[in-house]
Amino acid sequence: MDTPQEISFAPLLFTGISFMLLAAGSLVVFLVVYQKRLLQQQLRLQTAEAEYQQQLLSAVIEAQEHERERIGRDLHDGIGSTLATAKLLMGRLEHLHTNEETTNLTYMVKEILGNAVHDVRGLSHSLYPAVLDRFGLAEALQHLADVSDEASTLSVALTVDYPRPLVLAQELALYRICQELIHNAQKHAEGATTLQVRLQQRATSLVLAVEDDGCGFDAAALEQRPASGGAGLRSIEVRVQMLRARLSQQSAPGAGTCTLIELENPIFA
Numbered sequence: 579m580d581t582p583q584e585i586s587f588a589p590l591l592f593t594g595i596s597f598m599l600l601a602a603g604s605l606v607v608f609l610v611v612y613q614k615r616l617l618q619q620q621l622r623l624q625t626a627e628a629e630y631q632q633q634l635l636s637a638v639i640e641a642q643e644h645e646r647e648r649i650g651r652d653l654h655d656g657i658g659s660t661l662a663t664a665k666l667l668m669g670r671l672e673h674l675h676t677n678e679e680t681t682n683l684t685y686m687v688k689e690i691l692g693n694a695v696h697d698v699r700g701l702s703h704s705l706y707p708a709v710l711d712r713f714g715l716a717e718a719l720q721h722l723a724d725v726s727d728e729a730s731t732l733s734v735a736l737t738v739d740y741p742r743p744l745v746l747a748q749e750l751a752l753y754r755i756c757q758e759l760i761h762n763a764q765k766h767a768e769g770a771t772t773l774q775v776r777l778q779q780r781a782t783s784l785v786l787a788v789e790d791d792g793c794g795f796d797a798a799a800l801e802q803r804p805a806s807g808g809a810g811l812r813s814i815e816v817r818v819q820m821l822r823a824r825l826s827q828q829s830a831p832g833a834g835t836c837t838l839i840e841l842e843n844p845i846f847a
Contacts, residue, residue, distance in 0.1 A: 640812065652701055660694040707753060715749040716740045716777070722757060723775060730764045732790075737776045743847045744784070751817045752777075752786055752839070758814050759788040759837055767792030767835065784844050789836040794829045 667687045674680045710718035716738045723736040743749065756775060763773050770792030778785045818825045821841055829835040 640816075644813065649701065652697075657694055657697050657701070660690055660697065664690045664694070710749060710753055711746070714743050715753060718749075718753050719756060719775065719777060722753070722760065726760050726764070726773075732764050732767070732770055732773050734760065734773045734775060737774070737778075739778045741779060745845045745847050748821060748841070748845060751821050752784075752841075755814050755817050755839055756786060756788065762811070763788065763790045763792070763835070769793050770834070779844075782843055784841045786839040786841075787836065789834065791834045794831050794833045794835055796829075796831055 664687050667683055667690070671680060671683060674683065707718050707721070709721050719736060719738065723734040726732070726734045744752075756777075760773065760775070763770060767773075767790040770790040772791055774787070774789045776785070776787040776789075778787075815825065818839060821839075823839055823841040826838045826840070827835065828838075
C-alpha cells in the first residue's frame with residue numbers, strides 16, 4: 579500500500595523542483611537585465627553630467643572673456659585716456675612763462691591724476707572687493723549699495739538678514755550676482771526711482787532678491803527669443819549654476835522687475 583503513495587509523490591517533487599529552478603532562472607535573468615539597464619542609466623547620467631560640466635566650463639570661460647574685455651575697455655577708454663591727458667598737460671609746463679599759468683596747470687594735472695587714482699581703485703574693487711574679504715558679504719553689499727547710490731540717480735535700499743556667513747567662494751559669487759543685477763537695473767530699468775536689494779538667510783536656505791520699480795518687460799516674449807540674454811545675464815546664470823542655486827525673474831511692462839536667487843543648503847564658513 580505504501581509503494582503507490584511514494585510513486586505519486588515523485589511527480590509533485592519533480593514539479594516543485596522544476597518550478598524552483600524556473601523561478602531561480604527567471605530571477606537571474608531579471609537581475610542581469612536590471613543590472614544592464616542600471617549600467618546604461620548610469621552611463622547616460624555620466625554622459626549628461628560630463629556635457630553639463632563642459633557647458634558650464636564653456637560658460638565660465640565666456641564670462642571671463644567678457645570680463646577681460648570690459649576691463650580692457652575701462653583701462654583704455656577711462657584710465658588710459660586720463661593719464662594721456664595728464665602727460666600732455668605735463669609737457670606744456672616746459673613752455674609756460676608765468677607762475678600763475680604753472681600753478682593753474684599743475685592744479686589741473688593733480689586733479690586729473692586724482693581722478694585716475696579714483697578710477698584705478700574702482701576698477702580694483704570691481705576685480706576683487708577687499709571689503710568682502712575683510713568684513714564679509716553684508717558689509718560688502720552695504721558698500722556696493724552706497725557706491726551705487728552715489729554713482730546713479732537710482733536709489734538703492736538694502737535689507738540684510740544674514741546672521742551666519744558662508745564660505746568666501748559662495749559669498750563672492752553672490753556679491754558678483756548682486757553687482758551685475760544692480761548694474762543691469764541702472765542700465766535698463768527706465769523710469770525706476772528705487773532699487774530694493776534683500777538678502778535673507780534661513781536655517782537651510784538663502785534668498786537674494788533685487789527688485790526695481792522701472793519699466794519692466796514682457797517675460798513671456800523674452801523667453802521665446804533664442805539667446806536673448808547679454809553677457810551680464812550670462813555671467814549671472816553661470817554663477818547661479820556654480821552655486822547650484824535657482825534663478826527666477828518676474829516682470830511685466832510697467833510693473834518693474836524682480837529677480838530672485840535661491841540657494842538651498844549653503845556652505846557655512
